[in-house]
Each structure stands twice: as structure tokens, then as C-alpha cells.
Amino acid sequence: MDKTPPNGPTNGPENNPANSNDPNGKTAPLDPQTRGLYFAFFNEIGIISQLSRAMMEASLPNGLSVAHFSVLNHLVRLGDGRTPLDIARAFQLPKTTMTHTLSVLEKNAMIILRPNPKDGRSKCVFLTDKGREFRDDAIASLDPDVAALSSRIPIKVVSELVDKLADIRKTLDDYRDE
Template sequence: MGAGPEDHPDVQVFDEIRYIEHLVRTTISRKLPVGLTYPQFEVMNLLSRRGDGISPLEIARALQMTKSGLTNTLQRLHARKLIHVEHCENDGRRKVIWLTPDGRAAYAQSMAAIRPKMEDLRDGFTQKEFRDALPFLKALRTWLGEKP
């Protein structure tokens, strides 16, 4: 029984990364208040972290979403009145997104649902462990992003 490619450390690393990404996505999804999906939460999370008043294109780039994919998500958030969409004054092509009070409330509710898990995580691992893992992950991400 010879060693297949699945034994190579690089393949294993990508498998683990795929698995972790999936676990994070499903774990958070299941904890979100009903009516909120994971991408919707991600958008609101960015609006909350980065401050409102950013454009759809900035959001799409920050979250690795396509413009068309983001249009879809923004339309749904807008339909639920969780975001407010303004037309940019200086540039007629651009729009600017804001969280509404309802949006902030839904976001706070989501974070509250996730917080216990996050705190568990910070008990299970040290910040040093995360810090030590970062350089390689950043290098890998940069390398993958630079060579199209």
C-alpha cells in the first residue's frame, strides 16, 4: 500500500483548512437568529467592524464575494430593512451601505449567540498559538493570491 498524495503534508494542510472553514461556517450558521444566513451575517459583521458608509465593491473585496453575489445579499438585507442604501453624492455609479438600527440589533443578537463559542475557543487555545500560526497562513494566502 504505497503512500498516496493524501499523505503529503501540503495536501493535508489544504484538507484541514477546507475542513476548518466548513466547520466555522456551519457552526455559526446554526447559531444565527432565524432569518439570517451566514453571508448576510458576514456582511453585517464587516459593516459593524469597518464602520458603515462603505461601498458594495469594498464589501465584496473584503469578503471575497463577487459583485453579483453581493448584490443578491444586499438586496435581501435591504428587504429586511437591516441595511440602508444611499446613492453616493460625488459619484453616481457608487452606492454606500449603512446598518439600520434594526440591523445593529440583529447583529448584536447574532454576536450574542456566537459569543459563548468564541469564549470557549479562547479557553481551548492561547493567543500565542494563533499568533504563531499566522505567518505561514499569511504567506500561503499571499502566494496563492499573487500567482493567478
């Protein structure tokens, strides 16, 4: 994964009426077309998110949802021992949501929470065998869907999209903490 900076031939402030600050400090009205474009973008993102969520949930064993799978998958891919807050930040979720998700996973014996030796306030999240197993099973159960999609959506297209979406995700992320 290369880190292409999210700036190609961009529209600088000179192209963007909303960025030209006039004397009284107000902002010029945003170009309606630009506005519509970004709304359309987030709209598509939202619908695809919804669709993929539903698709995954249909193949997931009863009671466990995408949220749970995502956490397990994250830990398998990037290594366990992370703190709850680390994980919450990775998914851009509030920490209270992560507390709840982790407590369900813990009840299901798919993770173990241990005190963080480096920080008395914190904890570390470890996968159990059952957690890894569940994650593997979930992925396997999704294979038919992924296979079907990979024959309908060109891999190359998806590959390029992932890069660009990752850039945008980083940009949004940076923008969020001003």
C-alpha cells in the same frame, strides 16, 4: 497587527523544480510531496471553514446566514458607507453574490443603500440600528462557542495562526490578479 512579509527562509526557485524553466519552455514536474502539502493545507482550510460556518449558523437567528452576519460585522468594524464592490472584494466574492446578500439585508432593514455621491454608477452601504443590533446579538449568541473554543485551543496558537494566515491570504490575493 504588524505586517510581517510572507517570506521567511523560503524555498527559492533553486529549491523548486517547477520553477526551473527548461529550454522548451515547459515546467518541470512538481514535487509530489510539495503538491500534497499544499493540497493538505487547502483541505484543512476548507474543512475548518465548513465547520465554523456550520457552528455559526447553528447560533444564528432563522433566515440569516454567515454571509449576512459577515457583511454586517465588516461594516461595523471597518465603518459603513462602503460600496458593494468594496465589500465583495474584502471577502473575495463575486459581485453578483454581494448584490444578492445585500438585497436580503436591505429587505430585513439591516442596511440602507444610498446612491454614491462620488460616482453615479455606484452605491453606498449604511448600517441601520437594526443591523447593528443584529450583529451584536449574533456575536453574543456565539460567545459560548468562542469561550468553549478558547479553553480548548490556546490563544497564542490562534494568534500566531491569524498572522500567518493573513500573510497567505494577501499572497493569494496578489497572485490572483497576476
